Amino acid sequence: MCRELLNQFLLEGRCFVVTGASSGIGRAMAEFIACAGARSVLVARREQELEAAVEAIRSAGGQADFVVGDLSQREALVEIARQCKAKSPRHVVDGVVNAAGINLRQAVDDITLDSWDLTLNLNLATPFFFTREFVPEMLAQSYGRVINIASLQSSRAFPNGLAYGASKGGVCQLTRAMAEAWSRDGICCNAIAPGFFPTELTAPVFANDDTRDWAAVQTTMGRNGKLDDLSGITLFFASAACGYVTGQTLHIDGGFTAR
Numbered sequence: 141m142c143r144e145l146l147n148q149f150l151l152e153g154r155c156f157v158v159t160g161a162s163s164g165i166g167r168a169m170a171e172f173i174a175c176a177g178a179r180s181v182l183v184a185r186r187e188q189e190l191e192a193a194v195e196a197i198r199s200a201g202g203q204a205d206f207v208v209g210d211l212s213q214r215e216a217l218v219e220i221a222r223q224c225k226a227k228s229p230r231h232v233v234d235g236v237v238n239a240a241g242i243n244l245r246q247a248v249d250d251i252t253l254d255s256w257d258l259t260l261n262l263n264l265a266t267p268f269f270f271t272r273e274f275v276p277e278m279l280a281q282s283y284g285r286v287i288n289i290a291s292l293q294s295s296r297a298f299p300n301g302l303a304y305g306a307s308k309g310g311v312c313q314l315t316r317a318m319a320e321a322w323s324r325d326g327i328c329c330n331a332i333a334p335g336f337f338p339t340e341l342t343a344p345v346f347a348n349d350d351t352r353d354w355a356a357v358q359t360t361m362g363r364n365g366k367l368d369d370l371s372g373i374t375l376f377f378a379s380a381a382c383g384y385v386t387g388q389t390l391h392i393d394g395g396f397t398a399r
């Protein structure tokens with residue numbers, strides 16, 4: 141009974157595609173998923189960084205591969221997905237983590253149609269169109285997991301975050317809509333909304349003592365995130381254990397949004 145309970149969290153035999161896995165949150169999530177026994181297929185543009193991430197997983201005894209691709213190019217998504225499926229021994233991807241994202245931090249008056257499109261496209265459109273490529277096989281096996289990455293800015297407005305916040309607000313609703321579309325057939329779709337975690341994306345926040353400390357003080361725990369703080373929720377959302385949880389966004393933010 142206890143063994144069965146714990147086995148729910150194991151991902152052996154599964155294959156997960158993780159976008160944005162050349163650095164930061166995506167890379168960490170690809171590592172957690174591989175630690176639980178799945179094959180992680182890492183996707184991003186920078187080949188050297190992907191190679192290093194895959195090597196780190198393999199050195200630790202995990203299974204990983206990578207596919208190089210620019211997920212902002214809509215016409216490339218079908219081919220990137222095809223290459224990801226080819227990395228899976230069963231040619232089936234059991235789960236998709238949509239962690240590729242950008243935050244251009246532009247003042248309202250500096251936002252252009254192009255910068256708006258880039259942000260909304262990569263952060264909001266790609267998670268839908270890319271994930272949809274894997275859904276037919278998930279439906280055929282009545283099992284799948286989708287994990288999107290939302291943000292504090294899904295529900296809070298920060299300076300210089302208008303386009304980013306709009307995209308991340310959309311990610312929460314996209315997650316509910318994916319659940320509505322697919323979870324009757326066994327595909328659970330959820331989102332993680334991280335607080336402040338030190339990555340390339342948040343380098344400007346962490347490079348400045350004032351903004352870094354401000355972010356920590358906003359939490360009820362008095363500290364910013366560490367990437368390992370995302371391990372438990374990643375395994376839960378990726379595993380059989382979340383079989384009756386779908387359409388949800390869970391804040392992993394040390395209590396930032398509790399205030």
Ligand SMILES: NC(=O)c1ccc[n+]([C@@H]2O[C@H](COP(=O)([O-])OP(=O)(O)OC[C@H]3O[C@@H](n4cnc5c(N)ncnc54)[C@H](OP(=O)(O)O)[C@@H]3O)[C@@H](O)[C@H]2O)c1
Pocket residue numbers: 159160161162163164165166183184185186187189209210211212213238239240241242243262289290291292333334335336337338339340341342
């Ligand atoms: N760090 C935080 O505190 C925080 C908080 C809330 C939400 N988030 C979200 O978490 C996600 C991951 O961000 P992060 O903090 O881990 O930042 P990061 O280290 O900058 O990671 C972003 C990832 O996205 C990939 N990427 C960017 N543009 C891409 C493109 N056109 N095609 C393919 N891949 C692309 C990057 O890889 P390449 O450059 O190699 O392509 C990189 O792997 C993002 O959605 C972000 O909005 C982060």
